[in-house]
Amino acid sequence: MIVNESCYGPAVAELPVIDCCTPLAGSSLNEERAGELEAVMKALADRHRLRIVNLLLRAGGEPVCVCEVQPLLGLSQGTVSHHLKQLVEAGLVSRESRGTYSYFSLVPGALGAVRDVFSAPDRVAVPASGEPAACC
Secondary structure, three states, X not given: OOOOHHHHOOOOOOOOOOOOOOOOOOXXXXXXXXXXXXXXXXXXXXXXXXXXXXXXXXXOOOOEEHHHHHHHHOOOHHXXXXXXXXXXXXXXXXXXXXXXXXXXXXXXXXXXXXXXXXXXXXXXXXXXXXXXXXXX
């Protein structure tokens, strides 16, 4: 059957484009920074290291002697030293030697980078019409 377009209009109707969802803003992390944060998060992905970080946070910025950490965690000296070394290498903790003892403290701002990855953006994208689009 042949349709006469002059009587019925075009065979295919063009539909208007509708903004159905807020477009993705993209990642605020480049590949290099994502790799750096991956190392930090790997260091934090251990229950003993999380407890050490929490202990150092609760010290209020004051250096804590390794001799105080060991009994609180109930781990051997070698295991505590291993965990502290991982945190130092990740840039989360600094080490200071005082005589035969080592003192550890959190690096100021080191946890801020991790927090920033999970924080919501200050602004939400709005379509050009100025009104939020209804999504799906």
